[in-house]
Amino acid sequence: MSLSMMSFARNRATNALPLLSGLFFKIEGTSSRASQLLSNLGLCVSVKTVERVKEVVSKNCVESARSLMLSGDMFATVFDNINLYLRKYQQRLTNQHSMIHATNCAIIRIDEAGVNIPEAIDVKAKLDRRGKRMRAKFTDILPTKEDDEHLRKACISLITEFILRYTPGSEKWEGRAEMLKKVREGMPQDRPIPAKKTETRPFGVFDANEGSKKGIIELLDLIRLRATMEPEEWAGKVRVLSGDWLTSANFRHARRDRRDDVTPMERLEYGEEVSQLFHFALQATQMIMRTHFGTAIDDPLSLSSHKGLLGRVWDHNAPNYAAAKSLIRHSLIARILHITMTILGFSRWSELAAWTPTSYKDVEELAEEIWAKWATSEAAEHAKSQNDDWAAHDIYFIRDALFFCEFEQAVSYADPGRVLRIMKYWCLAFRGAGQHNYARECAEILLRWKFELSDGLRKVLERSWFVNRWGKDGQWIAADLYLEQMNLLVKRIFIAQGNGVTIEYIMSKGSACVEAFRAVSHSVANFFGDADRRRRAKEIQFQEDMRVLIEDMEKKRVHRGFKKHFVPMRNKNGEIAKAPQAITKGKKSKKKKLPYVPKSAIVDVMVTGAEVWTHGKFNDFKRLTSYDPAVGYPIGEFNDVQDPRLDNGTVFDDPNTLHLTFDSPVDVLVDDLEDSGVGGGGEFDTGLETDI
DNA sequence: TTAAGCACATACTTCAGGTG
DNA sequence: CACCTGAAGTATGTGCTTAA
Numbered sequence: 001m002s003l004s005m006m007s008f009a010r011n012r013a014t015n016a017l018p019l020l021s022g023l024f025f026k027i028e029g030t031s032s033r034a035s036q037l038l039s040n041l042g043l044c045v046s047v048k049t050v051e052r053v054k055e056v057v058s059k060n061c062v063e064s065a066r067s068l069m070l071s072g073d074m075f076a077t078v079f080d081n082i083n084l085y086l087r088k089y090q091q092r093l094t095n096q097h098s099m100i101h102a103t104n105c106a107i108i109r110i111d112e113a114g115v116n117i118p119e120a121i122d123v124k125a126k127l128d129r130r131g132k133r134m135r136a137k138f139t140d141i142l143p144t145k146e147d148d149e150h151l152r153k154a155c156i157s158l159i160t161e162f163i164l165r166y167t168p169g170s171e172k173w174e175g176r177a178e179m180l181k182k183v184r185e186g187m188p189q190d191r192p193i194p195a196k197k198t199e200t201r202p203f204g205v206f207d208a209n210e211g212s213k214k215g216i217i218e219l220l221d222l223i224r225l226r227a228t229m230e231p232e233e234w235a236g237k238v239r240v241l242s243g244d245w246l247t248s249a250n251f252r253h254a255r256r257d258r259r260d261d262v263t264p265m266e267r268l269e270y271g272e273e274v275s276q277l278f279h280f281a282l283q284a285t286q287m288i289m290r291t292h293f294g295t296a297i298d299d300p301l302s303l304s305s306h307k308g309l310l311g312r313v314w315d316h317n318a319p320n321y322a323a324a325k326s327l328i329r330h331s332l333i334a335r336i337l338h339i340t341m342t343i344l345g346f347s348r349w350s351e352l353a354a355w356t357p358t359s360y361k362d363v364e365e366l367a368e369e370i371w372a373k374w375a376t377s378e379a380a381e382h383a384k385s386q387n388d389d390w391a392a393h394d395i396y397f398i399r400d401a402l403f404f405c406e407f408e409q410a411v412s413y414a415d416p417g418r419v420l421r422i423m424k425y426w427c428l429a430f431r432g433a434g435q436h437n438y439a440r441e442c443a444e445i446l447l448r449w450k451f452e453l454s455d456g457l458r459k460v461l462e463r464s465w466f467v468n469r470w471g472k473d474g475q476w477i478a479a480d481l482y483l484e485q486m487n488l489l490v491k492r493i494f495i496a497q498g499n500g501v502t503i504e505y506i507m508s509k510g511s512a513c514v515e516a517f518r519a520v521s522h523s524v525a526n527f528f529g530d531a532d533r534r535r536r537a538k539e540i541q542f543q544e545d546m547r548v549l550i551e552d553m554e555k556k557r558v559h560r561g562f563k564k565h566f567v568p569m570r571n572k573n574g575e576i577a578k579a580p581q582a583i584t585k586g587k588k589s590k591k592k593k594l595p596y597v598p599k600s601a602i603v604d605v606m607v608t609g610a611e612v613w614t615h616g617k618f619n620d621f622k623r624l625t626s627y628d629p630a631v632g633y634p635i636g637e638f639n640d641v642q643d644p645r646l647d648n649g650t651v652f653d654d655p656n657t658l659h660l661t662f663d664s665p666v667d668v669l670v671d672d673l674e675d676s677g678v679g680g681g682g683e684f685d686t687g688l689e690t691d692i
Numbered sequence: 693t694t695a696a697g698c699a700c701a702t703a704c705t706t707c708a709g710g711t712g
Numbered sequence: 713c714a715c716c717t718g719a720a721g722t723a724t725g726t727g728c729t730t731a732a
Binding site: 033505 | 725
């Protein structure tokens, strides 16, 4: 303090200390009046100077991104729309609520080691490969026996880890740390990218809305201009463009429409668009919600029922991603622990808490049994054949939730092979759940990977999916999650106060610099913060949650053989929906002469999805997405139908829009010590803002 | 020449008080 | 009570001066 004051009095140019304090006060939200007071005291520089610094830092960040783009090294351009709603305190004719629709953008360096770069950036070779998917067969997107085997091993490892990590009292087990290490080492890998710090360079916000065909063309031109590249230079190499499904779809539509334009820049042929993994995780979470939320009245093993037991009060019609993900995770772990209990012959929580496995092999054998009896499609079909809808639903849920965990870990370890395997299953499941856009996006990626990419470009695209902030193994995150974090910083953390919320202000001072400011903030927070105590409190709450769910399952005698339970499909009014009786049920129709019987709401979305794909949709997909050298890009609309059996009167009845919000810190910020490659909170989080 | 600061301008929020 | 009004308060921008 006094140092700062003295240096201020001595010499106006020696302001390193007051400048840093000023910057801190500013980004931590000190009011301008207080800042002025402190500035007058000589403790920090003036508000004006801080503003200038923000501008300079922003410019430097953009310049740094630009230099990477111009260096000729391989990079990916990640972008995502950022929308701000500006509420005016008093609306006047000249002062109305308004929206800012802008696009945030970052440049990510792609590690070139071991990649054939000339092959990857060759536009002509890329164009020649278009349309090769015409040769594809349905089996090309179906999971193979090998995929099934990989998933079996992966899920058994996951179950083993859950038992080791979350069984009450397990923290006192002898050799637990080694066992946890062992299970991680045994987790099947495919082709993980070696851990290395990713160079991410924020490129700032653009005043263009990439959510439309016109907007995305405008945006690409603005990006080129900010990079100070000539059109020929920009369009002369393959450019990796990373966004969500909507971005990719818009880009493809725009390219189709502009096929006859004169220059390559206008024809957009240089762009290699690739959908990003955080958005797949969002969709998968929504898929699990649509398939398994159900209703608490009909089905005690529905997520809806578990949500009630856990006292999660969030509105199921306006859920945020972290809350939904946390509910799924809590429910999954509780089920696994309860099955463990039943296999061990316990009926009380205290017995489970007193149990200690004799060896690692013990736990692994338990996990294998849980997988075989309570997590496979075959097990669910068996439950179905016993007319036990509760058990079938339970098993489908455990399977789907485990697959999500596998995906999450695959992202955390940057293993594109594992990611692509899960996409094969999700390609079916998204179809079954009615999320057709993302079902097609899975197929798009699988077919492009198999038929239309050179080895070099394939490697480049795979690397563009992941970002590693610390250069540590298991700490990768999805590239679009990285950008969502930037969006959060722009929108919530470093947003200007008062009348400063304009697109111009954000572009010049409030976007490109946020990562630099976060780095500073982070070290300060780590220096002063005490995260341990809060974590401990969360862990205790987590154990209580497990106990509530397990005691309920025990009370209802689930996971103890099969009993007849029927979960009926309901119509929009919540009445039990009836459908014409199936011919195969000959016996019943003899006894009762009812022409209509209630339908079960419990279905395997992977099976129903596969049916949809085989009934013409796969051929439609090929016809409507394959480039034909003679005719060009195909034109036509997809015609999708919804499966009403999964409807339960919530927002998820409309599966084609994403209902999960992800604009809060709990949704996008990740814990440094956990696998949270796709965000959504730490292992003990509830997904509520109080977690922070 | 340039970083830094000052005074004033502009745009908006907040708050107290008034009116029908 | 909804709505309006003006004054005070806050945040940022503009243009100029000053010191090194």
